[in-house]
Amino acid sequence: MRIGMPHMGNLYIPFKALFQRLGVDFVIPPVNNQHTLSLGVKYSPEGLCIPFKLTLGNLIEAAELGADTLLVPGGSGICRLGYYVTIQEQILRDLGYNGEIISVGFSQHKLSGLLKTIKHLSNNAPWPKIISAFRFGLAKLNAMDRIERIVQKVRPVEEVKGTANQLFTKAINAIDKANDYAPLKKVQVDYINQLNQVTKDDIQPLIVGVVGEFYVLLEPFSNLDVESELGKLGVEVRRTTFISEWTKFTLFLNPLGVNEKKRIHKAALPYLKRDIGGDGWESVGEKVLHAKEYDGLIHLAPFTCMPEIVAQNIMPSTKEDIPVLTILCDEQIAKPGLSTRLEAFVDLLERKRRAHNN
C-alpha cells in the first residue's frame, strides 16, 4: 500500500512522521506549485473553489507517483468540502485511477474515526504503536506551529527582510528530519533562540488579524503568501487558526465539552445568529472580538465560497469598526494587484494611527 494525500501548508510533515513510525509507504506529492494548480483547474468544474482545485491537483500528482490509496478530506455539514470526496473520486476514476479512495471526515469521526483509519492503513498495527506514532506526529505539528508564531512576530521588525522566512524554512526541514522527541526538542529550542536573536528594528508594528476560510488561511500558495507580504510591509500578523490548535480542540477537547469557538460565536451573535457553513460565522465573530486589539483585518476567502461571501457582506455593518480588506483567492489572483491593495491598506492603517496619535 502506498498512501498519498493533499497538501495544506506543512501538514505533510506530521503525517510523514506518523506513517514512517508505522512502516507505511507514504508518498508526498510536490508542494503546491503552478503545475499542481494547472492540473487542478484543468480537471475541476470551473465554479469550484481553490481548495478543491489545489487538492485535486495534489491527488493527481500523488497518483502519478504511484500512490494506490488516496486520503481525501471530507465530512458533511461543513460546506462544499462535504462533496469533495464524491466529486474528486469521480474525476480521478474518469482519469483512470483504480486505487482506493478513503474519505477522512475529520469533523465527523473525531479522534476514534481517525485512529481507526490509521489502523486500517497500517495493516492492523497494534494500538500502542499507533498511539505512539500519532503522538509523535502531533509533537512535530506543535513544534512547527510554535515556531511559526514567533516567525509572525519577527517578520515585521527584522532588520534584514526575509531573515525570519529563511530560518522558518530551515526549521521546517530540521523538524522533518528529527527522528525522535529529543532531537525534535533540540530543533525547536534552537530555532526559537535563533529567531529571538535576529537583529530587530525598534518600531511598533501595526497589528493586522488574518481571518477567513481554513484552507486559504493555512496554505500560503493559495493566498500568495499574504503573511510574508504583510511582514515585509512592517505589519505583525495575528491568526487564531493554527492546525495544532484545531487538532487539540477538534480531536481532544471538543468531545470533552470545551469549545474554543464559543467566545467567537457569541461575539458574532448580534450580527449572525447561526453557523452558515465553512468558517463564515467565525470570520464575523473574530472581527467583533478583535476590533479593539487589531489595527485592521485581512479577510481571506476562496472565490465563490458562500459562507465567506455572507461574512464579507455582514462585516461592514458591525459597530465594532476596523478596516477590513477582503482578498478573494482563486487561480486568477496575481501578485501586482495584491501588492497594490496591501500597500494601500497598510498606508490607510498607518495614516489612521498617525492621525489618532496627534
Place this chain on the structure above:
Amino acid sequence: MEAYLGIDVGSVTTKLAVLDKNDKLVTHIYLLTQGKPIEMVQQGLKQIKQQLPKDVNLRSVATTGSARYLAGVIVGADLVKNEITSHAVAALQYNPEAQTIIEIGGQDSKIIIVRDGIVTDFGMNTVCAAGTGSFLDHQALRLNMTIEEFAKRALDSDTPVRIAGRCTVFAESDMIHKQQMGHRTEDILYGLCQALVRNYLNNVGLGKEIKPPIVFQGGVAFNQAIVKALQEELNTEIIVPLHHEVMGAIGAALLAHERIADNNNGSKFKGFGVSEVKYHTSSFICKACPNQCEIAQISLNGQVLARWGGRCDIWERDPSSQKL
C-alpha cells in the same frame, strides 16, 4: 528653486508633476504610455526639464502607478507608492472636505472612502476592465470616432438607450443590436456612459457608503458625459479638480515632500541625465522550483538594476549579485 517631482506611470498614460515648496503645482506633463514605460518616463523627464527654471533643486522624487517600481529604478526614486494612496493624498490636498474619491483610469478604477480627512476604505476593480477608460476607448474605436468626439456627441443625447455594461464584449453585441434597431448614435453613446457608471458603482462601489462631497479624477474625468451620468446616478454634485488627469503624480509629489519632513537624507534622484541612457529589459523563467515564475529584469551597461515578477523574492533580494 526647491521642488518635488511625482511620476505616475499607468497602463495607458504617463504623468509627471512638479510642486514647489508650498506644494503649488509648477508644471505637469501628460503622455500616452504606448506600452513603452521606460521611454515615456525618459521623454517626460526631458520635457519637464525644459519647463523648469535652471536653478531647480529636486529635493525628493516619488513614483506611483502600475509601473511604479520600474519607474522608481529608472529615475532613482526616494519613495515608491501605490496609486490608491497617491490619489487620496492629492484629492484631499485640493478638497479637504471630500468624503468619496472616484478615480477612473485607463485600465483600473478605484473608489476611496474618506471620513474626517482619513481614508477609511477603498475598492479597486478586480478581474474586469468593463468599468474603465479602456471600455469607452474600445467602443469609440468600434464606432470609428475619437474619444473626444465620443464625449461631445454623447452629451447631445435626449433619450439614452439602455445598454448592458457588465462585460465589454457583451456591451458590444448589445450596442450593435441597438444600432441595427435604428437608435440614434448620440443616444447609444450616452447609453454606454451610463453603462460604465452602473458597472463602476455595482462592482467597485459595491457595499461602499458613497457620501458627498464626491471628487472625480483620472483621465476619464475629461469625459463630460461620464460626469453627467455619474451626477444623475448619484443624484449629487460631482467635483472634477482642475488637474484631475495628473492627480496621481501630484499625490506622489506631495508624498515626496512629506518624506523630506520625516527623513531628510538627500535625494536618490539620478538627475535629468537618465533621459539619455539606454536601458535594457529582458525576462526569463525561473527554474528554482516548479512554479515557473516569469522574472523581468532591467539592466544598464550589462549590470542588472532590478528584477521582479516572482512569487518569492529570491531574485529581488540582491539583483546584481545573482547569476542566471
